[in-house]
Every structure is written in C-alpha cells, then in structure tokens.
Amino acid sequence: MSSRTTIVVLSMAAAAALSACGTTPQAAPAAAVATPSASPTRPAGAAALAITDPWVKTAKKSNKGMTAAFGTLVNNSDADITVVSGTSPLSPKVELHEVVEAKGKMVMQPKKGGFVIPARGSLTLQPGGDHIMLVGLAEEVKPGAQISFTLTLADGGTFAFTALGKDFAGAKEDYQPGMDMGGSDG
Template identity: 65%
Template sequence: MFSRVIVVVVGVASLAACGVQEAADSVPKQVAVASPSGPSGSSGQSAAASALTITDPWIKTTKKGMTAAFGTLVNDSGTAVTVVSGSSPLSPKVELHEVVESGGKMVMQPKKGGFVIPAKSSHVLKPGGDHIMLMGVTEEVKPGAEVPFTLVLEGGGTFAFTAMGKDFAGGKEDYQPGMDMSGDHG
C-alpha cells in the first residue's frame, strides 16, 4: 500500500537540533509524492492524489496517548483537493483537527469538511492550527521514527506519505472529550 510513495529529499536539517524550532521550520525536509498510477487504476482518483504533495511532514514524539502530525500540503493541480479523513498503522483512530477559541481557551476539534487545499496553493498543518490527530497510539514515537499515513481524498482517491518523529513541547490547546469526535468526514 505504501510502495507507491516516492520520497524526495529537498533539504537537509539535523533532527538533533529539535530544540531550535525556527531552524526546523525554515528548511523543508521531505516531499512525499503519490504515484500517478494507483492500484485501483482509476485516473480520476489518481489525478487528485498525484497533484498533492507534502513538505516537511513530521509527527510529535510521544510515549502513549495522543499525538499529531504536521507539514504543508501542496496542491499543484488546477482544481481544489479536499482531504476528508486519514489513517495510520500507529493509531486506531485518526482525525483531521482544527484549533479554535472557545470560552477564552484554545481547543481542538474535528475539522468539518476536512482540509481543503485550493488549486495551485497549499494548506499548512501546524501546532495550534490544523493538524492530523492520532488517538490511542499503539507504540512509542521516538525522534527520527518514520510513521506512515494515508489520507483519503474527496472522491475516493488516497495520498500516502511518511512523517518523521520530532520532539516538540506542544501547543497550549485543550482537547474537548465531551465534543462529538466521531470524525464522520466521509
């Protein structure tokens, strides 16, 4: 399933300097590109997936519980691409989240409608903003770990990439467990 992903090294950055966030954010590390010919053979599904790339994909290190993945989704096509859900072998529950203000606090919640990447544009996934949330992770994520993801696109196509484990102190948002976190994104 992940054999259709081509990873191109665009820049080099030392993961040993995890404490220096500016340096880590300023240098794109990877671009993952989905192969234009998917196993389904449907050109409609693979066209959207082949137009989508991700720069600097990373996942916050954790021993257990929840974590999140980040990067910049880039759409090189002439039409918008919408990510409606995601999965990873690291977690039984993966949701697309946003961070919003509620009652004077920053809280994360499922992003209704998913992540829309406009034509010839990008969509940033970052701490304190939109991100891919993993709940109930099944194993520890250490610095340098390579974690595979598959994003499901509106219309049924998929896009696969690998995120690199990276230490990060985290945003100051709260998770609202009482909210509807069903993740019914399609």
C-alpha cells in the same frame, strides 16, 4: 544505407538522447504521491497532492496516548482537493483537527468538511492550527521514527506519505472530543 550514413544517423540519435538527459531532475518535496485520477485539469498519472516537511510530535504510549502530524499539503492541480479522513498503523483513530477559541481557551476539535487545499495552493498543518490527530497510540513515537499515513480524498483517491518523529514542546491546546465548540464549519 552506407556505413557513413549509418554513422551520421547514429551520431545524431546519440546527440538527441544526450541533450534530452542533460537536465538535472528536481527533487520532490517529499516522498509522497497521490493516487492519480484523471480529470479535465490533471492528466492521469500526475501527482495532484504532495507534502513538504511532514513530521509527528514525539509521544509516549499510554491509554490517552495522543500526538499529531504536521507539514504543508501542496495542491499541484487546477481544482481544490479535500482531505476527508486519514489512517495510520500507529493509531486506531486518526482525525483531521482544527484549533479554535472557545470560552477564552484554545481547543482542538474535528474539522467539519475536512481539509480543503486550494487549487495550485497549499495548506499548512501546524501546532496550534490544522493538524492530523492520532488517538490511542499503538506505540511510542521517538525522535527519528518513520510514521506512515494514508489520507482519503473527497474524490475517492488516496495520498500516502511518511512523517518523521520530532520533539516539540509547544501548542498546549485542550482536546474536547465530541464537544460542539460552535467553531467554523471549515
């Protein structure tokens, strides 16, 4: 190969490489990735689940120390995703909760069947609605704290994310552990 041909080939290769790198990558909505599992609708390695704006209500540590985590779970796959449980180093007990009306009061209770995030859809976890409850806090949650979570999915996969501690004064529901409220099955 002549030196001129080599220069042309190298110039073409450099141009192709530069044009491939010319786009600015989009930032992920949050630093969270689901453990991938291959399926007919999602190739191995694709992040099926994400979360946007994850946060945890600040709380004091006490024998009744409870708080909750919120955000929007986003399903990037073509199949429904069901979250069946969760863990956090902040609490020995993590429950998936819903808020329902019972006897004229808004009460929170474990969500039967877990959280279902529809295909190509989202589920908002918010005060007064679905949320991730932490019971028996190991330490105080201060503003700006970084709280890690791992959610377990019905298919056996997991999803890890970190939520930010924030002050919030609303959502004064009652917590009635173990009480059958006659609410929806999820």
